[in-house]
Amino acid sequence: MPRERNIDPRPYIGDVGRKPENVVDAATITIGMVVLALAVGFVIGFAVYCVMNLSTWLTDLLWKGAGGALAVPWFSLVVCTLGGVIIGLWTWWSNDRVKPLEEVMAEFKATGNYQTQGVWKPVVTFLLPLVFGGSIGFEAGLTGLITAGCCWIRDKLKAAGLREASVADVTIAASIAAIFGTPLAGIVAGAESAPADGEDVLEEPDVNDYNMRRGAKVVLYTAAAFGAFGGIAVFNSIFGTTGGLPRFEAITATYAELLWIIPCLIVAYIMTLLFHGSARLFQGVSLRFGDGMAGTVAPPIIAGVVMGAVAMALPYVLFPGEVQSEELMETWMTLGAAVLLGTGLLKAVITPMCLNMGWIGGNFFPSIFAGVAAGYGLAALTGADPMLMVTVTTTAFLAGVIRKPLLVLAVLFLCFPVEGVFWMGLAAIIGAALPLPRVLLAEEVTEALE
Numbered sequence: 001m002p003r004e005r006n007i008d009p010r011p012y013i014g015d016v017g018r019k020p021e022n023v024v025d026a027a028t029i030t031i032g033m034v035v036l037a038l039a040v041g042f043v044i045g046f047a048v049y050c051v052m053n054l055s056t057w058l059t060d061l062l063w064k065g066a067g068g069a070l071a072v073p074w075f076s077l078v079v080c081t082l083g084g085v086i087i088g089l090w091t092w093w094s095n096d097r098v099k100p101l102e103e104v105m106a107e108f109k110a111t112g113n114y115q116t117q118g119v120w121k122p123v124v125t126f127l128l129p130l131v132f133g134g135s136i137g138f139e140a141g142l143t144g145l146i147t148a149g150c151c152w153i154r155d156k157l158k159a160a161g162l163r164e165a166s167v168a169d170v171t172i173a174a175s176i177a178a179i180f181g182t183p184l185a186g187i188v189a190g191a192e193s194a195p196a197d198g199e200d201v202l203e204e205p206d207v208n209d210y211n212m213r214r215g216a217k218v219v220l221y222t223a224a225a226f227g228a229f230g231g232i233a234v235f236n237s238i239f240g241t242t243g244g245l246p247r248f249e250a251i252t253a254t255y256a257e258l259l260w261i262i263p264c265l266i267v268a269y270i271m272t273l274l275f276h277g278s279a280r281l282f283q284g285v286s287l288r289f290g291d292g293m294a295g296t297v298a299p300p301i302i303a304g305v306v307m308g309a310v311a312m313a314l315p316y317v318l319f320p321g322e323v324q325s326e327e328l329m330e331t332w333m334t335l336g337a338a339v340l341l342g343t344g345l346l347k348a349v350i351t352p353m354c355l356n357m358g359w360i361g362g363n364f365f366p367s368i369f370a371g372v373a374a375g376y377g378l379a380a381l382t383g384a385d386p387m388l389m390v391t392v393t394t395t396a397f398l399a400g401v402i403r404k405p406l407l408v409l410a411v412l413f414l415c416f417p418v419e420g421v422f423w424m425g426l427a428a429i430i431g432a433a434l435p436l437p438r439v440l441l442a443e444e445v446t447e448a449l450e
Contacts, residue, residue: 038226074312091296092296095117097360134354246329250416261388265396299356310350388423399431
């Protein structure tokens with residue numbers, strides 16, 4: 001539970017209709033505040049890349065080390081099942097779980113604060129589903145760790161009576177932007193204005209909300225972002241690592257090929273329906289087990305068995321997908337249309353299964369990979385320009401999952417060259433606008449299963 005504070009340093013939370021008090025203007029920003037923003041961003045960027053690369057190292061140790069030594073076709077089934085057992089028991093014993101990005105942001109919006117159970121428990125909770133091959137992304141667990149770290153720093157600075165404590169709020173957004181290179185930073189920055197009851201917490205912040213504090217926020221935001229990028233660069237230079245979303249080539253389709261965007265949109269819509277339908281279905285299945293030990297341990301075991309069994313035939317349904325996307329860039333022509341389309345469609349089912357059955361994480365990375373696999377599958381099937389198929393299918397599917405076209409565009413600008421912005425924009429708008437059946441938006445499936 002958030003700590004009670006005698007003085008609310010953010011009096012405008014919950015009342016977006018009035019201006020914040022004691023706003024720091026750009027003219028009053030000190031060098032110390034900028035240096036502090038740089039330093040905090042640097043530390044967070046370095047620390048988070050430590051955790052991400054620890055995850056990669058442990059995953060390689062298990063899947064490439066042990067898996068390569070054993071070389072058995074049922075290895076994925078054994079590992080995913082074992083992972084489900086360990087995740088379930090750990091969650092029951094530790095009473096800790098990775099909170100989805102939306103939940104982290106909702107808590108921060110409501111209270112201006114976010115805390116975790118120390119450091120090592122949430123790190124273990126974050127690592128387990130990733131190491132055992134979960135079809136989930138890094139961003140959910142890292143967002144919680146970043147937000148909790150920034151709030152801790154802010155509270156320590158405020159306890160010391162330092163005026164620069166206001167920097168800590170900015171570093172939440174700046175650090176996420178620097179590490180992921182996405183508007184996830186804007187989601188955190190939007191925490192300064194609480195949503196109305198029932199409003200989607202992923203609602204993109206109104207840029208007009210920054211009019212009163214634009215100068216100070218932009219300067220400190222930029223400083224913290226550069227600090228985080230610096231921390232990442234230093235980590236990569238020391239350990240020789242790389243990371244991030246894949247970078248694809250530009251679209252080279254001729255005008256005659258542009259009609260192929262229609263099957264891309266159709267496939268992306270089918271995947272969207274599968275994703276949201278699976279989310280509701282597995283949410284209901286999970287609720288069937290109740291709130292006791294069985295309700296904590298059984299769902300991740302079932303998810304592990306299902307995921308491991310599917311991976312025996314389609315191994316790319318495992319893992320977040322950023323590394324696998326780069327592999328597909330080199331190997332997609334050798335896999336065949338059926339394998340690629342099957343991987344994309346089933347990953348659109350496996351990811352929400354993980355998210356609702358105890359293997360909790362993010363959905364950005366696996367959704368991007370699912371779109372990439374399906375796009376390459378369509379290219380293999382039709383012979384059309386692969387980059388057109390991948391760009392449109394990925395963009396439309398991700399927009400269908402998160403229903404925020406501007407957010408999707410900002411994420412995928414890191415993957416696709418700016419030359420394809422028109423087709424990305426069109427796919428994002430259509431993907432987010434295509435209707436979802438009411439049963440996928442309400443609780444009918446859950447209630448029916450109960």
